[in-house]
Amino acid sequence: MSSGTANQRPRTRISAWRPAVAGITEVFHAHFTDHAYPMHTHDTWDLMILDDGCVDFAVDRRRHGAAGSGTVVLLPPGVPHDGRTVNASGFRKRVLYLDAQVLPGRLAGAAVDVPVHADAALHQRLHQLHNALNAAGDAFEAESRLAFVRERLLAHLGASPRARTSGREAGRLAATLRELLDSSLRTGMTLDEAASLLHAHPTHLIRCFRQTYGLPPHTYLTGRRVERARLLLLTGQRPVDVAMAVGFHDQAHLNRHFKRHLGVPPGRYLAGRSHDQRLPGPQRNGATPPRAT
CATH class of the missing domain: 1.10.10.60 (Homeodomain-like)
Known part of the structure; x- marks a missing residue:
């Protein structure tokens, strides 16, 4: 390998797609080694987790810096911002572009005031959401994880009411949700549809289910x-x-x-089971098959 090749910086790597999850208009993953975004705006909320490196950016003419794994940046719709690498190693980021309806527009000012959040719990929730989005077909899990990300963001923006209910009411909601999931194994059901039918907030519904059955509804649905x-x-x-x-x-x-x-x-x-064992129907010699364990 020549010395020129050895000293060459890694090339920019990006991937982007639109998932079938309500509220998320685009998923964008990138590793930039030498890049500067010009000043621009989005129609969406820009929710970024920084996985490595440093980035310098301006929001509404005020400059900010973000560095290190675990940092979360939230930029509101319609507000001008830019972004650029800080050093030769660049930065790696994962971004969700959220529909403007996911968070109330009235909270844009709070997001501009404090765009950078060192919140390990929020970062973990976003990491889990990205993993669910990477797994094609797990829309219910992604919707559930997005609901908890939204709840955490609302807390940072000063608007996070959490519904409370009795144990009996939680059990009733959980049992009804389980019936809905059992009846829609093939066709599927979105979290928003279930919440609308049961007149409950999505995160409240998930908490009731976990409290009653010991696992979140998307895990129960996959197991069924x-x-x-x-x-x-x-x-x-x-x-x-x-x-x-x-x-x-x-x-x-x-x-x-x-x-x-x-x-x-x-x-x-x-593998290893005989053809006769796999087929349903009468057993040889009238014998009753053993119950599956």
């Missing part, structure tokens, strides 16, 4: 889909057909969750 897939596979149905029948985005989506729950993908789960 895996369990249903397991039963259908044992009848001899193909994994590609099973994936669609239980509400997974595609076979790869089924494979990933099935392996996480059971340790092996669907094909290996059935």
Whole structure:
């Protein structure tokens, strides 16, 4: 390798996509080594987590700096801002462009006053949200995580009312949500749809469910889909057909969750079982099949 190649800076790397999640207009991941954004505005809220490096930026003619992993930057719609690298190593960031309706416009002034937040809990929630967005088909989980990100942002902006309810009422809401999820395994249901049907705030609904059943609703929904897939596979149905029948985005989506729950993908789960064992119907010699454990 020549010395010129060895001293060359890494190239800029970016990826961007629009997820099927209400409230998020774009996901943008980038590693900039030498870049300066000109002054510009967005129609959306710009929510960034800095994974590495330093960035210098101006918001409404006031300059700010952000450095180090764990920093969160929130910029409101319609407010001019720029951004530039500070040193040769550049910076790595993950950005969500949030629809203007996700946060009230009246909070834009508070966001301009304090755009940088050193909040480990918020950073962790955003990291989990990005992971869910990277996993195609996990829209319900992404919606749930976005709801908690929004709640944390509202707290920073001075507007974070949290609903409270009795244990009995929480149990009623959780049980009704579970019924809704069970009845929509194949077709799916968004968190906003469930919250609207139950007349409850999304984060309040999730907390009630976790309080009652010990896990969040998106985890429960995935587990139910895996369990249903397991039963259908044992009848001899193909994994590609099973994936669609239980509400997974595609076979790869089924494979990933099935392996996480059971340790092996669907094909290996059935390996070693005879054809007769997989097919439903009368048993040989009238014998009653053993109950599955």
